[in-house]
Amino acid sequence: MNYLKKLLQILLVVIAATQLAACSKTVQWEEEVPLNTGETIWVKRSVVYKLKGAGGNPFDIGYGQDKTETLSFNWGGKKYVYEGEAALMLLAISPQKQPVLVAPAANKGWDWNHNYYCATPHYVQFVPDPSGSEWSWPPEIESWLYDMPSNLMRQRRKPADMQKRYTAKQRAEEDAVSSMQSPTTAKIDPKFIMNPRECKRRN
Numbered sequence: 001m002n003y004l005k006k007l008l009q010i011l012l013v014v015i016a017a018t019q020l021a022a023c024s025k026t027v028q029w030e031e032e033v034p035l036n037t038g039e040t041i042w043v044k045r046s047v048v049y050k051l052k053g054a055g056g057n058p059f060d061i062g063y064g065q066d067k068t069e070t071l072s073f074n075w076g077g078k079k080y081v082y083e084g085e086a087a088l089m090l091l092a093i094s095p096q097k098q099p100v101l102v103a104p105a106a107n108k109g110w111d112w113n114h115n116y117y118c119a120t121p122h123y124v125q126f127v128p129d130p131s132g133s134e135w136s137w138p139p140e141i142e143s144w145l146y147d148m149p150s151n152l153m154r155q156r157r158k159p160a161d162m163q164k165r166y167t168a169k170q171r172a173e174e175d176a177v178s179s180m181q182s183p184t185t186a187k188i189d190p191k192f193i194m195n196p197r198e199c200k201r202r203n
Contacts, residue, residue, distance in 0.1 A: 080132040101126040
């Protein structure tokens, strides 16, 4: 009897896991982004939400955000598309007239996944290739980015509560609490470093 009960429990867990894997929802929206050049553009973003069971209880189901997200925009007559796991906070135009993206390196474990532990300040700068869809990163962000304010929305609501468009003012309102709790995500802090001991340990 116990054997049958265990078998039934395992079967129910497998069925639940299969259903969760099949259930996802893509949320898309646009953001008004003021650039450091004085221009304002609209950026398209998309995030996939998947039904997930809570830790320790696979039947406590709710939507959770997938790590990977997409951002696309047009600038200078060209389209740029980023798809990846970084928690993007800034889109800026370099002195060489090239768009770059910036994210706190440790958010979502990006630094751990890409062996990027000791950069100071602890942000990652993404630079596009000529196609505008492949992005690389230098060993550290460039100093012209220091003290720039975030201009990409960091806060996420439940899928049903996400709007189709956010003005720059609405984005700032959405991120207000996060900015107070984590000032290093509200602007590029040149003094933001990883714990030196942690940096040494991981290397």
